Amino acid sequence: MKKFALAILCAAISTSAFAGKEEDQQIKVRQSAYTFMAWNVGKIKAQVIDRPEAYDKNQVIAAANAIAAVANSGLSVLFGPGTDQGTGWKKTRLKPEFFKQPDEVRKLATDFNREANELAKVAQGGNVGDIKAQFGKLGEACKACHDKFRVKED
């Protein structure tokens, strides 16, 4: 009975977000992951670049942890075959080239993970200059993948 109640609870949490075609579900979840991450990137940018006087150590740690958690969450399963076509929350911007260059994808993903985890570490240290420098490296890792594998927006 307890097991059943737990299953119901879990279903209540997770089912509704994941109706529809498998490819579109993957696209929806990755768009969500990146949007959530971008929000956290924006918070760090606001506090270490735009208005360093507003720097709040705990907020930056929380944001950096969120970025690292996204990076470590196994996003690769959300890039299944065929997901360069389809619509999650909106039409995907993934280029077909993504599936033709697996070694390059792996390299870029590894770079991104390394820089995100390093940022979470540096954020703990609380040195704004160090955070800013590492934030720049993360930005470069993001941009490298966008430039190669994401369709530009108008």
Add this chain to the structure above:
Amino acid sequence: MKKFALAILCAAISTSAFAGKEEDQQIKVRQSAYTFMAWNVGKIKAQVIDRPEAYDKNQVIAAANAIAAVANSGLSVLFGPGTDQGTGWKKTRLKPEFFKQPDEVRKLATDFNREANELAKVAQGGNVGDIKAQFGKLGEACKACHDKFRVKED
């Protein structure tokens, strides 16, 4: 010059996700945060309830960390006045009651954070029974808020 390049990089990462009305942006980001979290909830459910034989300690740790990172990311700023109306990725399901019961909201948010952080801790321990029990508590915390403040889907 380096600073300028960094600002461009950051803009490249974060701007496009956040165009539009402030209220709708908040709704979009929180829908993204919860969708990303629900995906991670689903992974834990799959590994400790549906198919415990597939349990992978590191994957469950990563998923639990992602849930905790969402919980700790300061979601409350995404529930600004007026955001019981509006459209992020889709129309919001937040009930107007949310803004009339701040003490209850605070209690439910505190419960959710505590259970999410405890799940991340328990996941590190690697005991499937403990993870399952704590996962149930997290599910109850999610459900308590959904029942009070989220419009039911058809």
